[in-house]
Amino acid sequence: MIVSQEILDWLVTALRNNPAIALFLAVAIGYPVGTLSYRGLSIGTVAATLIAGLIVGQFDIQISSNVATVFFLLFLFAIGYRVGPQFVRGVAQDGAPQALFAVIVCAMMLGTAYGVARLAGYDVGYGAGLFSGAATSSAALGLSTSAIQGLGLSPDAARAMVGSLSTAFAMTYIFGTIGPILILSQLGPRLLRIDLPAACRAYEKRMGGTGNSSGSAWHHYIMRTYRLLDDSPQVGKRVDEVETMGSPGRCFLDQIRRGEQLLAAHEGTVLKAGDIVSVAGTRSTLRRMFAAGAEEVEDREMLAIPLGGVDIVVTRRAFDGKTLAELAQMEPTHGIFLTRIRRGAMGDDIPILPQTTVHRGDVLTVVGRPQRIRASTGAIGRADFSREETDVPAMFMMIVVGALIGVPVLTLGGVPLTLSIAGGVLLAGIASGWLRSVHPTFGNVPNPVVWFMNAVGLNLFIAVIGINAGPSFVSGVRDVGMSLFLWGMLVTSLPLILAMVLGKYVFRFDDAVVLGCCAGASASTAALGLLTDQAKSQVPTLGYTIPYAVSNTLLTIGGILIVSLL
Known part of the structure; x- marks a missing residue:
């Protein structure tokens, strides 16, 4: 036992003297725990890493907030970069109804959190943490932290308030993750009286599909080679005429073997008896077109087509x-x-x-x-042969520009208002992602790098928050008790239930996509996954992307607004 105590003392001393080790330890413990799931439900890597950080933080370890800021800015830029194209299109073009829907849902989330915080008598720290956790917006947690640190409080007061923020976030985040999954997948279809699989099949039929699956009959194709006989209806016709004979199906003639020659099938080429043609299309279209006057042959050279795409x-x-x-x-x-x-x-x-x-x-x-x-x-x-190299100068310069835009502070009615460095970097990421989509030579950031900045940057930031808040966490839980968890359930559930009713009866979204819109507006990717599984279709995804891009951005900015409101 003496040896064990000595080892523990040595470990605690090592972690205190080398905070970087504590930081990596918290992520190493929390990340795998967060990936565990039971029947599709998981607390997520963010909540698990935060809890691991709070446990490690019980050893009274302090890490510079600048470390958290660096990782957080990389995380914010990655968020903006990924949602940029959809955010801009949703706001400026034909996704306006879905974008407006997401704005209203975010406003309801912020308003509910503000009202609950006032009703329960929570201070800025607990109120902002309640909003961030119930909305599962880790980015909002970071912006709230930055906003609190910019209030001009004493270091001890700011540290205590950030501790309250982390406590509230940890206590509300778990239901904030699980709640939307249960509400949208279980309560949603019953509340809105939607048979989701049937609604998706009907939607597919209206969109020109078969209604049996997500359009698979429309895009699955085969390639076959046929020898045209003397009585073939294709003989004497041009290639472009033959390609329309299978209407409403679509087919293409690719090559023609005429004697010893292998010819490309140009539009004006006239087919002759004895020609062997390679043609691609759906199975039903080819069966209909070449039912008479042709025999199928195997020509390996003509059938050789790359499969990778x-x-x-x-x-x-x-x-x-x-x-x-x-x-x-x-x-x-x-x-x-x-x-x-x-x-x-x-x-x-x-x-x-x-x-x-x-x-x-x-x-x-x-x-x-x-x-x-x-x-x-x-x-x-x-x-999309994206290079493996990241355009580091462009990425870091955009972060610098965004941060500088967020520096100025406007005082309105004695209340300091600022976009903040973090908010500026988020907008810089959105701009970069959009510019990249329309100007392919600008600012390449490969998907693996975006994922790393998103996942690793976020979890390292969360670990710093948890470790620094560790000493105050226990006392915070003792002060607020289970009431904070219950209030968090309300803040998560009420806006989402109202959103479902709003989406169906006010915005009149199609039954097949309305729950997808709600999943996007609540930024719940897990809920979307369960909805598509239940529907046996990818149709709900059509309502997800624009609301997700808009909500991901607005909920993040909400981290600043909730501090200003409280």
């Missing part, structure tokens, strides 16, 4: 806002097939349906022969 980022205005059915008729898409659409901050998969609308910043995965893809890429946007 190429990612193309949509940047051209001519493609922005077009449906897939419209794009299918455009010359640049001739001979290529779409297998995937990714959109938004998290790269969410969008269902591929004829009436699905494509927007700038979407990433389209297409397959086809290399020459076809090369011909179409420049017309659509740019190939």
Whole structure:
């Protein structure tokens, strides 16, 4: 026992003398715990890391707040960079109803948190932590921390208030994570009287799909080779005429073997008896077109087509806002097939349906022969062959510019108002992400780097907050008791329930996407995942991306507003 006590004393001394070790220890303990789940429910890495930091902080370890600031700014820039294209489009273009919906939901969340804090008699620290935790907005926690530190309080008073902030955040964050999952997936369909799978099937049919899955029948294709016989209806017709014979299906003639020659299938080429043609399209379309007058043959050279696909980022205005059915008729898409659409901050998969609308910043995965893809890429946007290297000068300069924009303080009615350095960096990230989507040469930050800045930057920041707040956490819990947890449940649940009613009966969002809109407005990716599983469709994702981008930004800024209001 004496040896164990000596080892513990040595460990505590080492952590106090080397706070960096304590920081990494908290993340090493918390991160894997946060990834554990039971029946799809998890407390998340942020809450687990914060709890681990609070435990490690019981050894009375202090880490400079500047360390937390550096990681937090990297995290904020990553958030802005990822949501930039969708945020700008949602505010400025056809996503306005969903963007407005997200603004109202964020206002309800902020108003509920403010009202509860006043009703319960909480100070600024507890009130701001209540808002951040109930909204699961770690970024709001950081901005609230910065705002509190800018109130001109004494170091001890500021430290105590930040401790209250961390205590309230930790106590409300867990239900803030789990609550939206349960409310949207279990209560939502019953409250709104929605049969989600049936609603998604109906939506798919209206969008031109089969209603059996997320448009899979529309984009799954095969390639076959056929020899045209003398009585073939295709003989004597031009290639462009043959390609429309399968209407409403879509097919493409790729190559023609005529004797010993292998020819590219140009629009004006006239087909002859004996030609072997390679044609791509849906199985039903090809069966219908070549049911008579043709025999299927195996020509390995003509059937050799790359399977991996190429990612193309949509940047051209001519493609922005077009449906897939419209794009299918455009010359640049001739001979290529779409297998995937990714959109938004998290790269969410969008269902591929004829009436699905494509927007700038979407990433389209297409397959086809290399020459076809090369011909179409420049017309659509740019190939997403993102370099592995990060444009470090551009990224750091944007952070500097954003931080400088956030420095000025405006005093209104004796209350200091400021965007703050953190808020400025968030806006700089949004601007950078949007500029990157429309100007491919600007500020490349590869997805793995964005993920690292987001996940690691956030968890290191949270660990610093937890460690520094550790000594005051126990007393804080003793002061507020379970009441804070219960108030947090109210702040999480009430705006979300109102949002569902608002989305269905006021904004009149389609039954298939309204719960996705609510998941986005509450920035709950886990809830969206459960909704798509229940629906057996990716259709709810269509309501998620714009509200998520807007709410992620506004809830972050709410960290400043709640401090100013209180």
